[in-house]
Amino acid sequence: MDQQQYQQIEDKITPPTPYLKNIIKAFLIGGLICTIGHAITYFYIIFFDFTETTVGNPTAATMVFLAMLLTGFGLYRKLGQVAGAGSAVPVTGFGNAVVSAAIEHKTEGLVLGVGGNIFKLAGSVIVFGVASAFFVALIKLILVSMGVVEW
Amino acid sequence: MKKIAWTLFCIPFFLFGCSGEQTVEVNNTVNNETDVGVREVINNSNEVYAGNAIFVDNQLLVAVQAKPWLDYKKKKIEKNLKKQIEEKFPDLEVFVSADYKLFWETQKLLEEEDEKKISDEVEKLKDLAKEET
Numbered sequence: 001m002d003q004q005q006y007q008q009i010e011d012k013i014t015p016p017t018p019y020l021k022n023i024i025k026a027f028l029i030g031g032l033i034c035t036i037g038h039a040i041t042y043f044y045i046i047f048f049d050f051t052e053t054t055v056g057n058p059t060a061a062t063m064v065f066l067a068m069l070l071t072g073f074g075l076y077r078k079l080g081q082v083a084g085a086g087s088a089v090p091v092t093g094f095g096n097a098v099v100s101a102a103i104e105h106k107t108e109g110l111v112l113g114v115g116g117n118i119f120k121l122a123g124s125v126i127v128f129g130v131a132s133a134f135f136v137a138l139i140k141l142i143l144v145s146m147g148v149v150e151w
Numbered sequence: 152m153k154k155i156a157w158t159l160f161c162i163p164f165f166l167f168g169c170s171g172e173q174t175v176e177v178n179n180t181v182n183n184e185t186d187v188g189v190r191e192v193i194n195n196s197n198e199v200y201a202g203n204a205i206f207v208d209n210q211l212l213v214a215v216q217a218k219p220w221l222d223y224k225k226k227k228i229e230k231n232l233k234k235q236i237e238e239k240f241p242d243l244e245v246f247v248s249a250d251y252k253l254f255w256e257t258q259k260l261l262e263e264e265d266e267k268k269i270s271d272e273v274e275k276l277k278d279l280a281k282e283e284t
Contacts, residue, residue, distance in 0.1 A: 042251075045251055045255065046255055050252065051251075051252040051253070051279055051282065052250045052252065053250070053283060054282055054283070054284060057284075
């Protein structure tokens with residue numbers, strides 16, 4: 001049996017990926033997470049002194065905190081199994097990436113284990129986030145100084 | 152059975168969008184002319200579905216809510232309304248905001264009777280609206 005034959009057999013046996021079902025699940029559960037986030041936004045606007053401009057920070061912090069609790073109790077894994085990208089793309093996925101890495105490397109010690117690995121997954125998010133924010137700000141600065149848009 | 156229940160659960164979410172009539176409320180104890188004028192300006196703007204206007208001394212605080220799909224051009228709507236109201240009443244100090252926080256708080260101020268309290272609250276809201284962080 002050469003490689004091609006093996007590939008054919010593998011293709012035959014492997015069950016087809018239910019793309020449409022996965023997409024719908026991710027859409028609905030991702031949307032549900034965002035709805036909860038929006039409810040928290042309104043909670044902060046109504047009961048605290050936050051406006052629509054400033055409410056983003058506490059909302060993101062709360063969502064990350066909730067995701068951290070769920071990860072610690074082992075519930076976010078189950079959610080991730082069902083929702084896939086729907087649970088990874090919102091900011092809750094970031095919290096999950098940080099805490100799960102911390103839990104995984106806990107046995108290696110507090111400094112080299114947790115400290116060294118906590119941003120193993122989320123570190124790239126931060127790096128690319130900061131870098132792209134810099135470039136977006138640069139583009140906007142150029143556009144503003146050219147008079148195309150306003151701040 | 153499950154399917155029917157699910158459908159019934161979903162229907163209200165689609166119908167929420169239908170209940171749309173423009174509501175404009177103004178608190179004005181002083182002058183009837185400005186009251187009608189501000190109402191007219193907000194009514195004429197078809198980018199806004201609700202608005203509250205609070206008069207204190209010679210200050211005017213207008214809080215509006217942009218229609219859902221026009222949320223991204225809030226700043227423009229604010230600017231336009233401010234310009235229109237200022238043109239109509241040049242002696243008023245106008246502040247327009249499309250922020251939900253200001254809309255919520257002005258809704259409460261409409262029922263407030265104590266002039267001093269309203270004035271303090273309006274000052275506070277103006278400061279809050281300028282906050283960026």
